[in-house]
Amino acid sequence: MPTSSPSLTDLWPRGVAANTAAPADVLLRLLDPAAGEARRILCEERRPPDEVMDAIVVHPEWRVRRSLAGNPHIRPAQRGRLVEDPHDLVRATVAAGPRPRMRPPQPLPDDVVVTLLTAREPAEPGLLTAGEIVSELLSSWQVTASFRYRMRGHEHPAVRYLAMDVWSLLTPQEQEALLGDPDPDVRSAAARRRAESLAAGTEDLPERGRVRWQILHNDPLSDAAVAAAMADPESRWCIAGNRHTPAAAVARLARDADPAVRLRVAARAGLDQAVWAELARDPHEQVRTRARVQPLPRTPEQCRAVDHEMDEGDHDCACTLLESCTESDLDWYRACAESGEVVLRLVAATFPALPADLVARLAQDPHEEVRHRLAVRHPLAPAATVLAAFVARPRQRAHLLMQSRLPRTGLSHLLDHEDPEVRMLAAADPTLRQAPAELLADPDDRVRRAAAANPLFAGETLEALLHDPVTAEGAAANPSLPAARLHALLDRADLPRLTR
Numbered sequence: 001m002p003t004s005s006p007s008l009t010d011l012w013p014r015g016v017a018a019n020t021a022a023p024a025d026v027l028l029r030l031l032d033p034a035a036g037e038a039r040r041i042l043c044e045e046r047r048p049p050d051e052v053m054d055a056i057v058v059h060p061e062w063r064v065r066r067s068l069a070g071n072p073h074i075r076p077a078q079r080g081r082l083v084e085d086p087h088d089l090v091r092a093t094v095a096a097g098p099r100p101r102m103r104p105p106q107p108l109p110d111d112v113v114v115t116l117l118t119a120r121e122p123a124e125p126g127l128l129t130a131g132e133i134v135s136e137l138l139s140s141w142q143v144t145a146s147f148r149y150r151m152r153g154h155e156h157p158a159v160r161y162l163a164m165d166v167w168s169l170l171t172p173q174e175q176e177a178l179l180g181d182p183d184p185d186v187r188s189a190a191a192r193r194r195a196e197s198l199a200a201g202t203e204d205l206p207e208r209g210r211v212r213w214q215i216l217h218n219d220p221l222s223d224a225a226v227a228a229a230m231a232d233p234e235s236r237w238c239i240a241g242n243r244h245t246p247a248a249a250v251a252r253l254a255r256d257a258d259p260a261v262r263l264r265v266a267a268r269a270g271l272d273q274a275v276w277a278e279l280a281r282d283p284h285e286q287v288r289t290r291a292r293v294q295p296l297p298r299t300p301e302q303c304r305a306v307d308h309e310m311d312e313g314d315h316d317c318a319c320t321l322l323e324s325c326t327e328s329d330l331d332w333y334r335a336c337a338e339s340g341e342v343v344l345r346l347v348a349a350t351f352p353a354l355p356a357d358l359v360a361r362l363a364q365d366p367h368e369e370v371r372h373r374l375a376v377r378h379p380l381a382p383a384a385t386v387l388a389a390f391v392a393r394p395r396q397r398a399h400l401l402m403q404s405r406l407p408r409t410g411l412s413h414l415l416d417h418e419d420p421e422v423r424m425l426a427a428a429d430p431t432l433r434q435a436p437a438e439l440l441a442d443p444d445d446r447v448r449r450a451a452a453a454n455p456l457f458a459g460e461t462l463e464a465l466l467h468d469p470v471t472a473e474g475a476a477a478n479p480s481l482p483a484a485r486l487h488a489l490l491d492r493a494d495l496p497r498l499t500r
Contacts, residue, residue, distance in 0.1 A: 008472050012489040013038035015453075015476025017046075019486065024051040026486045029495050031059060043067035047074050062087035072098035073402055076105070076142070080112035088126035088133065091116070095137035103399060104141035113143055114151075117158045134158075145169075157183035167193040168218045213238065220244040233258060240264035243300070251275055259284040266290040267307050269300045286310075293341045302332055309346040334358060342367050349374040356380050368392075376400065383407040391422055401425075420444035427451040435461070440471060449474030 016022055017030050017038040027049065029035070030042045042048060043056055044067045056068045062085070068074070069082045070093045082094050095116050097105045107113075116137050119130045137143060145166055152163035152174055163170065163178060167190075170178070178190035196211055197219045215221075216229060216238035226249050229235035239245045240253045241264045254265045254275045259282075265271070266279045266287050279291040294306050330353065337348035337358040348354055349362050349370050362374045363385045375381045375389035376396050386405045390397055391414070400406050406425075414426035415436060420443075427439045427450040435456035442448050452465045452474030465475035466489070475481075476489055487497075 006469070008467065008469065009493040010036070011469065011472040012466070012476045013493050013495065014041055015473040015478075016486050016489060017041040018453075018477040019479060019481070020046075020477075021479030021481075022486055023483050024049050025498060026483055026490065027052045028055055028498055029487075029490050031055060031064060032495055033061070034493075034495055039064065040067055044071050045073070047071075053078065057081050062090055066090045066093050069093035070096070070099045072100065072105075076108045076112070080109055083112045083115045088122070088128045091119075092128050092133045092136050095133045095140060095142075097140040097142050100398070106142075107144045107147065108137075108142045110147060110151075113137070113147060114154070114156070114159055117162070118156045152178070157181070157186050160186050161189060164189045164193050167197070217242055233261075237261050237264060241268065243268070243270060247272060254279055259287055262287045263290055267303055269298050269303045271296060271298075289343070293343045299329070299332075301328065305347045305350075306343060309343050309350070328353065337362055342370065345370045346373055350377045352377070352379060354378065354380075372396075375405075379405070381405055387411075390425070391417070391419075394419070394421065397421055415439065420447050423447045424450040428454055430455045432456060440465070445470070449477075453477040453479075455480040 013030060013035050014037055016026060017035075018041055019026075027042060028051070030038050031052075032039070035042075042052070043064055048056065048068075053068065053074070056064055059065055065082055065085055065087070066089055069079055069085070069090050071079065079094055079098065082090050085091050085094075094108075094112070108116075117134060119133070121130050143162070148162040148166045149169055151159045152166075152170065154160050160178065160181065160183070163174075167175065175190065175194065178186060179194060181187045181190065196215055216235055219242070221229065221239065221242070221244065223246075226239065226246060229239045230249065230252070236253060236256060237258070237260055239249065240256075240261050245253075250265060250268065251272065253261055255278075256262055256265075262279060262282060262284065263286055265275070266282070267290055273296055276291055276296055279287055282288045282291070290306075290310060294302065328351070333348050333351045333354055336344040336351075337354060338361075339345055339348075345362060345365060345367065346369065348358065349365075350373060354362075359374065359378055359380045360382070362370055363382045365371050365374075371385055372389040372393055375386040376393070376399065383405060384407075386400060386403065387407050390400045390406060408425070409429055409431040411426040411429040412432055414422050415432075415438075417423050417426065423439060423442065423444070424447050427436050427442075427447055432454070435454055436451050439447050439451035442451070448471055452471035455478060457465060457475070457478060458480050462475055462478060462480065465471040465478075468475075476486075491497075
């Protein structure tokens, strides 16, 4: 059965919810249950003003608070205000991270993570246990490896426990401290990690599974274990990247028949100069390139940064961001920005601390992907570079639309662009010479709504747009509407006025 079209009184509150000029006393009316979809838009699809956010955090309906807990437009610290919410699904949404997830989210503040990790089970059972909420947190990308490392000596055992995830980064003294931890669960987990490391020193490794993979990748191996791994193609690939693999075995792996194994060797931080030179002449192009772009000496962090860019085959992906437990070498990133190797310039473009002079240099890079990567990743990317990436990379638009770096003015040249999402951006430009009336008849309804929200429309024209079902929602989002008119629209929608 076909659904009926929304009425004007449904469309107006939705537009008001998105109106960036609407004052707090207008937006607060949308927290009433009668606001329907408009309430969700306000709580999930924009950054509410501080006064409105304060009201959402203490709102009596948990679904309203949960909407804010998953809002991707607000900072992690603001979402973290709900970390001790009385409803488990609100806390779980903070732990799971914002939705939709265009890319791995920014990490939660340390105190928020600690609160989630140390929460006790509530007296009254809910839909989720505290442990299930922690599981959401640990799979959300909101807890960094550096947090796990920094908290190895935390007073609470549930926080210290996370150090097991970075066991190979710990010094022998730090490992011994965890092996003697006063908490039995921490001691037991540390003992398991130690046993796994000791197993690497024997020939008797697990036959398959995560533990075997982890040992072959990370732990020192006995001669017998190395010999056994060399006889298995999958294991050879693993130990080719293990920093503890003996030099003689690395030299053999550099001549392996599988180019994937040789590529892993070419990406090692600790590599003999003669082996590096041999790989730089490898018959496989990717192996040659991997060796050539990063001469010796090199650090593990530098190798990870180069690997990250070389592995990014899909340049429109929601790219993950690298994080390090150690201080980055700014001089190396400077050299990358000035390199003739495209891969190294890509590395520099993703480094958020790259100084402004080199950002300006990369913004003029002859390689399009360097410019686009800079636009998506770097906080100092010039507006023109960001706009070019928005036009050229549709899958990055949702992310770029949330960035203040994306220009909202000077877009008249895009009004007739073939892509409706680009016309939408241009339609809202308040500096156009005249209101984009031609876009009010655009075949895409999103463009029509964006055009109706342009503040160049005012007076009788704007009133006409408010009463046309095609443009009513966009017109209600128009920032030129005064507060009194916004209140009147909500009055017509039967939303109650606030009582003080």
